[in-house]
Amino acid sequence: MKKVAVVGYAQHPILQNAGALNEVELIMPVVHQLFADLGIYQDDIDFTCSGSCDYLQGAAFAFVEGLSAIQTNPPIKESHVEMDAAWAMYESMLKIQMGDADTALIYGFGKSSPGDLDSIISLQMDPYYISPLWPDRVSLAALQARVLLDQNIITRDQMLAAVIEARVNSKNNKNALITDLIDESEYLDNTMISSPLNKLDCPPISDGSSAMIIASEDKAYEFTDHPIWIEGIDHRIESSNLGSRNLSRSNTLQVSMGQLDLNNIKFDVAELHTQFSHELPFLKSLLNLADVPTNLSGGPLVGNVMMCAGLDAIGKTFESLKENQFKHGLAHATSGPCLQHNMLVHLEKQK
C-alpha cells in the first residue's frame, strides 16, 4: 500500500438552522479556509470527491450544484458518493492507491433543517422491505439500544455518562452546536422519543460542511510539515435485512478490527461516529477502547451534520494527533440503520 496522509481539515461551525445560506454557501468558506491554511489552490489538487445526500436538499443531482463551491476551470477530476464524506475519503484513498492521483480534496455537506430528517433517512434504507414501512432513525436506533440494555451489554448509566461527557467535551470543539452542560436530573426528566432513547440520547438536527485534504507520501510534505498517516482503513457492511442481524454485536467490525490489527495497537485517542448515546459504550467495548479517551470533540451528540459527521470523526482524530502528544488515533464512521455500515481508520503521527 502506498503511504497516504491527512494533511488538512476544516469544518464549518455547526448550525441548528443555516437559514438562507444554501449548500454552496456552506461549502465555499470551508474549502477556502482549508486552501488558505495550507497555502494551496485547486490546481494543487488531482482529485476531488464529495459526500452528500440529495434527499436532504430534495432535488435530483443536487450534489452537482455543490461543485459550484470549488474551482472547476480548468476542468477537474471529480466524483461523488451518496454517503457520508468519510466514504468520499475512502474513494480518494483508492484513487491515490491506483496511481491516478497524488492529492485529493474531500468535502461533505448536509443541511438537515429544511426537511423532516426522520422521513429522509427512512428513504436511505432498503427500498423493498424497510423504506415502505417508513421507520424513523430514532426508533431503529432505539431497537438496538433496547437489545443492548436487555442483554446487559451496556447500562443506562453509561448512556447518561455519554450524554454528560459529550457536553463537557464540547468545550474542545469550537464548532460544536450544543455546548451547555447538563446534569443527571435534567437527563432523567427529558421527554422519551422512542424508548429507551430520550431527546438527549439523540443528536441535534444540524447544518454544516467539512473539507479534508489527503496526499501521497511524495506530496504530503509539500503541504505540511506534520502529515498524519493513514496506517489502516477498512469498511464493511452488515446485512440490509434488519431481521437477520444480531444487533448486540457487529461481525463486520470484528473483521475490520482484524484487518487493521487493532488489538496490537495502543490508541491514544478515538473519535467515533456515535450518533446515539448507547452507541458509544457499545462501540467502546467492541473496539477495546475502554481506557482510550474517546470523542474529545463531543462527537455527534453536540453536532451531527449528516454526510459530514463520519468525515468529522476522521478530521477530529487528525486534529487531536496534531495538537497533542498522541501517536495513534482511531476514527470510526457509520451509516445505515443500527450501525449497519462501519469504517475504521487508523491514523498515526510519525516522527
Next chain:
Amino acid sequence: MSAEDTPKDYSESPISLEYQYTAGSATTRFLNQVREGKLVGQSCPKCKAVYVPPRGSCPRCGVATDIEVPLTDKGCIESFTVVHIPIPGNPIVPPYVCAMIRLDGTNISFLHLIQEVDIEEIRIGMRIQAVWKPKEEWAHSLENIKWFAPIDEPDIDVRTLRFQEL
C-alpha cells in the same frame, strides 16, 4: 373468495416529503430586486463573468459572486425550442416557444417564454425584451416577467457571446 383473500401482485408505497426551500443568500438578494422589477446579476471577482440569476458562486472559479451588476431587461435568444406536447397542469397551450435568454452584459442564459411573434419568425440571435406583468402582481419570482418579445434591433451573432478567458 372475499376481497381480502384476493392475492395482490403489487403494492403501492407513495413517497412525499416536504421541505422549507431556501434560495441561498445570493439568490435571495437577486429575488428581492426582482420583486421591485429590477434584474441585478452578480459578477465573479476573479473571471468577471456575470451570472443571472445568480446562485452565489462562480462555478468556474469557486468564489462568491459578491459584485452586484444592474442589468437591462433586453437581450437575445441564444437557443430555443418549439414545444408541441402539452404538459399536464401547464396553462400554456402548445405550440409555444421556450428559449434560452441571454441578457445583455451577462455570461449565462436562463429559460423563459417567447411570445408576441409568429413561431416561424423566431431565430437564434433575435433581439428580445422582457414583457412584465402589472406591478401589482410582482412577487419574488422571475414570473414577474410574462415572457420576452422581439424588439426591432439587428440580430446578434451568438458566437460572439462565447465567454472569453481573461
